[in-house]
Amino acid sequence: xxxxxxxxxxxxxxxxxxxxxxxxxxxxxxxxxxxxxxxxxxxxxxxxxxxxxxxxxxxxxxxxxxxxxxxxxxxxxxxxxxxxxxxxxxxxxxxxxxxxxxxxxxxxxxxxxxxxxxxxxxxxxxxxxxxxxxxxxxxxxxxxxxxxxxxxxxxxxxxxxxxxxxxxxxxxxxxxxxxxxxxxxxxxxxxxxxxxxxxxxxxxxxxxxxxxxxxxxxxxxxxxxxxxxxxxxxxxxxxxxxxxxxxxxxxxxxxxxxxxxxxxxxxxxxxxxxxxxxxxxxxxxxxxxxxxxxxxxxxxxxxxxxxxxxxxxxxxxxxxxxxxxxxxxxxxxxxxxxxxxxxxxxxxxxxxxxxxxxxxxxxxxxxxxxxxxxxxxxxxxxxxxxxxxxxxxxxxxxxxxxxxxxxxxxxxxxxxxxxxxxxxxxxxxxxxxxxxxxxxxxxxxxxxxxxxxxxxxxxxxxxxxxxxxxxxxxxxxxxxxxxxxxxxxxxxxxxxxxxxxxxxxxxx
Amino acid sequence: xxxxxxxxxxxxxxxxxxxxxxxxxxxxxxxxxxxxxxxxxxxxxxxxxxxxxxxxxxxxxxxxxxxxxxxxxxxxxxxxxxxxxxxxxxxxxxxxxxxxxxxxxxxxxxxxxxxxxxxxxxxxxxxxxxxxxxxxxxxxxxxxxxxxxxxxxxxxxxxxxxxxxxxxxxxxxxxxxxxxxxxxxxxxxxxxxxxxxxxxxxxxxxxxxxxxxxxxxxxxxxxxxxxxxxxxxxxxxxxxxxxxxxxxxxxxxxxxxxxxxxxxxxxxxxxxxxxxxxxxxxxxxxxxxxxxxxxxxxxxxxxxxxxxxxxxxxxxxxxxxxxxxxxxxxxxxxxxxxxxxxxxxxxxxxxxxxxxxxxxxxxxxxxxxxxxxxxxxxxxxx
Numbered sequence: 001x002x003x004x005x006x007x008x009x010x011x012x013x014x015x016x017x018x019x020x021x022x023x024x025x026x027x028x029x030x031x032x033x034x035x036x037x038x039x040x041x042x043x044x045x046x047x048x049x050x051x052x053x054x055x056x057x058x059x060x061x062x063x064x065x066x067x068x069x070x071x072x073x074x075x076x077x078x079x080x081x082x083x084x085x086x087x088x089x090x091x092x093x094x095x096x097x098x099x100x101x102x103x104x105x106x107x108x109x110x111x112x113x114x115x116x117x118x119x120x121x122x123x124x125x126x127x128x129x130x131x132x133x134x135x136x137x138x139x140x141x142x143x144x145x146x147x148x149x150x151x152x153x154x155x156x157x158x159x160x161x162x163x164x165x166x167x168x169x170x171x172x173x174x175x176x177x178x179x180x181x182x183x184x185x186x187x188x189x190x191x192x193x194x195x196x197x198x199x200x201x202x203x204x205x206x207x208x209x210x211x212x213x214x215x216x217x218x219x220x221x222x223x224x225x226x227x228x229x230x231x232x233x234x235x236x237x238x239x240x241x242x243x244x245x246x247x248x249x250x251x252x253x254x255x256x257x258x259x260x261x262x263x264x265x266x267x268x269x270x271x272x273x274x275x276x277x278x279x280x281x282x283x284x285x286x287x288x289x290x291x292x293x294x295x296x297x298x299x300x301x302x303x304x305x306x307x308x309x310x311x312x313x314x315x316x317x318x319x320x321x322x323x324x325x326x327x328x329x330x331x332x333x334x335x336x337x338x339x340x341x342x343x344x345x346x347x348x349x350x351x352x353x354x355x356x357x358x359x360x361x362x363x364x365x366x367x368x369x370x371x372x373x374x375x376x377x378x379x380x381x382x383x384x385x386x387x388x389x390x391x392x393x394x395x396x397x398x399x400x401x402x403x404x405x406x407x408x409x410x411x412x413x414x415x416x417x418x419x420x421x422x423x424x425x426x427x428x429x430x431x432x433x434x435x436x437x438x439x440x441x442x443x444x445x446x447x448x449x450x451x452x453x454x455x456x457x458x459x460x461x462x463x464x465x466x467x468x469x470x471x472x473x474x475x476x477x478x479x480x481x482x483x484x485x486x487x488x489x490x491x492x493x494x495x496x497x498x499x500x501x502x503x504x505x506x507x508x
Numbered sequence: 509x510x511x512x513x514x515x516x517x518x519x520x521x522x523x524x525x526x527x528x529x530x531x532x533x534x535x536x537x538x539x540x541x542x543x544x545x546x547x548x549x550x551x552x553x554x555x556x557x558x559x560x561x562x563x564x565x566x567x568x569x570x571x572x573x574x575x576x577x578x579x580x581x582x583x584x585x586x587x588x589x590x591x592x593x594x595x596x597x598x599x600x601x602x603x604x605x606x607x608x609x610x611x612x613x614x615x616x617x618x619x620x621x622x623x624x625x626x627x628x629x630x631x632x633x634x635x636x637x638x639x640x641x642x643x644x645x646x647x648x649x650x651x652x653x654x655x656x657x658x659x660x661x662x663x664x665x666x667x668x669x670x671x672x673x674x675x676x677x678x679x680x681x682x683x684x685x686x687x688x689x690x691x692x693x694x695x696x697x698x699x700x701x702x703x704x705x706x707x708x709x710x711x712x713x714x715x716x717x718x719x720x721x722x723x724x725x726x727x728x729x730x731x732x733x734x735x736x737x738x739x740x741x742x743x744x745x746x747x748x749x750x751x752x753x754x755x756x757x758x759x760x761x762x763x764x765x766x767x768x769x770x771x772x773x774x775x776x777x778x779x780x781x782x783x784x785x786x787x788x789x790x791x792x793x794x795x796x797x798x799x800x801x802x803x804x805x806x807x808x809x810x811x812x813x814x815x816x817x818x819x820x821x822x823x824x825x826x827x828x829x830x831x832x833x834x835x836x837x838x839x840x841x842x843x844x845x846x847x848x849x850x851x852x853x854x855x856x857x858x859x860x861x862x863x864x865x866x867x868x869x870x871x872x873x874x875x876x877x878x879x880x881x882x883x884x885x886x887x888x889x890x
Contacts, residue, residue: 033614033856033859034855034856034858034859036858036859037855037856037858037859038858039855068614112537113537113763113766113767364614364856365825365854366825367854367855367856368855369823369852369853369855370852375818375819375822376822376823379815379819379825379827424777424780427777428777428778428781431775431777431778432775432778434767434768434778434781436781437781437785437831438830438831439828439829439830439831439832440830461771463769464514464515464769464771465537465538465766465769467514467542468539468542
């Protein structure tokens with residue numbers, strides 16, 4: 001198809017079905033980048049259908065998305081009651097009582113081409129060495145509830161981290177709506193009651209609203225969440241389940257009043273049959289419990305959540321059900337599934353909004369000129385599949401690399417067979433702390449190192465070239481690094497204080 | 509390592525640049541106080557004429573503290589901004605190291621160019637590549653005009669001179685040099701594990717061997733000569749018809765070896781990771797070679813190359829695999845040069861009115877032309 005001349009008619013109409021985070025991010029992203037190319041974008045949403053948004057924790061990439069659509073950071077922070085985020089804390093994962101932080105930054109400094117963690121591993125039996133935490137500025141800042149934006153000067157240790165946000169997802173979508181509408185997106189209120197398929201090609205021709213209106217489109221974006229109104233109910237695309245490796249299938253969420261200092265990180269605490277999240281926002285704390293229904297009951301899971309709240313509950317707990325995995329084709333015919341309609345990976349590493357953003361970015365990169373776009377869809381799906389699979393392996397690592405044997409759930413995930421792609425990665429790290437290299441994919445070496453070591457996957461040996469320095473020299477370097485990180489962290493601004501003058505809700 | 513399993517003695521078997529580059533690289537990473545590195549000279553020297561060093565070679569020169577002055581004196585170094593390679597069509601394709609134009613607002617330059625070209629508002633793509641234009645004029649510049657990406661450059665080097673330079677660095681860092689034993693090719697034992705290499709005056713003991721000879725042809729039964737790392741023998745990658753690639757692959761092999769620096773157990777997971785990366789890199793090079801040597805129709809044997817061609821011919825996007833060796837600019841030059849023109853341009857390039865687009869292209873053209881002119885002036889003055 002399309003070997004010598006462009007076929008099909010000009011792609012002019014995009015219809016986004018669903019108005020949650022995925023819908024309005026898609027609308028804002030597409031309209032700001034392509035609004036001037038003769039593309040008309042309509043978003044259909046229904047007040048009757050609630051959005052799934054529970055406090056959202058994000059990854060540093062979101063800043064790029066916000067910047068590219070011209071969002072002012074302080075305005076965004078105020079509108080969504082956002083806080084800053086320097087990493088994710090994992091509590092009780094490898095063993096009860098453990099805690100480590102996966103930071104948005106590297107550990108220590110590499111030397112002579114040898115990663116810092118090799119030196120750490122050579123010195124870990126020295127009591128002075130202490131945990132890896134002490135060699136990461138963002139981790140030290142997390143522990144001390146500090147935040148300030150990274151410095152511009154690349155020579156400064158204060159430039160060696162990145163940051164993300166934790167925000168109220170229910171407020172993000174309305175905030176984006178303003179930007180999207182300013183770029184020409186048309187919003188339609190109404191529930192979609194029917195989907196018309198092209199009788200010959202099987203693609204989506206139009207959607208029908210409750211009031212009888214028929215909305216035609218060249219390309220449809222399914223942002224209807226788990227329901228998958230277009231991609232699954234209409235197009236029957238099919239779904240690859242990954243529940244053998246990631247057995248959690250339910251979550252219960254509830255906000256509560258905050259207690260203690262405002263923390264610049266998200267916490268994930270392992271529980272008997274899953275894990276509990278804690279996401280600090282400006283005005284409250286978002287909490288949830290992701291669990292496997294095969295290993296606990298809804299009532300028990302809810303009790304574990306409620307019993308561990310730090311403050312007064314602010315609403316009734318809400319339950320969600322999901323199936324971990326992804327749609328067989330996220331772009332099928334003329335429908336692209338973005339958000340939960342495309343797939344679900346539990347938010348253990350805050351990847352939900354990242355995967356929405358990747359869906360949008362890759363759609364922009366492959367955005368068709370005409371309605372002949374089967375080749376675009378093929379390439380899009382190849383890239384998105386790779387992204388999902390690489391995140392999947394990283395998530396499985398958190399469960400599988402554990403010593404916990406205190407419940408059937410942990411016994412299952414600890415002993416289950418894992419994908420060969422992950423088994424090879426783990427074997428290589430166990431041997432000498434080497435991280436499998438690739439160019440595509442979200443999580444790079446420092447992330448893998450943080451989680452391997454945090455999950456007590458300790459390499460049995462270290463890089464022999466470490467011994468080119470004497471133990472005394474290494475110890476002195478490490479002491480220098482500890483002092484550097486500690487001093488830098490203590491000089492940083494307090495997280496709450498920084499927000500008070502940069503993006504406090506009510507400021508705009 | 510304190511368990512006594514550490515590698516101490518490394519022997520490089522081979523001759524010329526293929527042996528002395530690894531020797532120089534390793535001697536900078538493995539100090540002579542702890543490691544003994546020897547070169548046992550066997551086999552043929554290929555060091556005649558000149559060779560191209562791609563931009564990444566500067567990374568190694570930094571490590572070895574080789575200055576440009578030294579390169580000029582010892583190896584007659586000249587700046588190189590790209591290479592020209594004959595294509596099976598009979599044409600010669602120039603692949604510049606530097607970018608085409610400049611990317612803008614989330615879309616690649618060539619997308620804007622494709623749109624304007626389609627509307628008769630642009631010159632040939634190569635006209636917007638500063639490196640190409642400088643090369644055509646036979647001049648060099650080290651800095652790009654404001655608004656255009658920095659110039660990336662490599663060198664053309666006298667092969668014999670460069671080899672001598674690396675050898676001097678290696679010897680200075682404590683590498684010892686031996687002549688091979690007569691009537692042997694050094695690795696004739698063929699076993700998976702080699703402990704000594706015969707020399708003209710005895711044997712060189714080794715914990716690990718780097719085989720710098722060319723891979724033997726497939727007719728030999730000597731399995732130890734397969735490219736890659738097997739047991740304690742690491743076979744260096746072979747030549748490539750694309751200038752600069754052999755040198756780059758040698759450096760990458762050494763960087764990879766140091767990144768996975770083993771002990772005497774030679775764990776399968778570590779040699780396996782080396783070989784996985786080695787294969788991936790060689791596959792990416794093979795894709796480029798295939799594009800030059802075959803017609804577009806015969807290319808299906810590489811899925812990655814077939815995909816590059818298919819996706820590119822559609823709308824100019826170049827799918828980038830893990831572990832690419834060539835830059836996007838080089839792929840762009842090679843694909844366009846092979847006669848593949850994208851049917852459409854990226855929709856993101858439609859955001860600018862055609863008048864503005866055409867003015868912008870003219871301003872880039874002008875900036876490039878002026879830089880080339882100034883470079884010519886400079887040459888006249890000198």
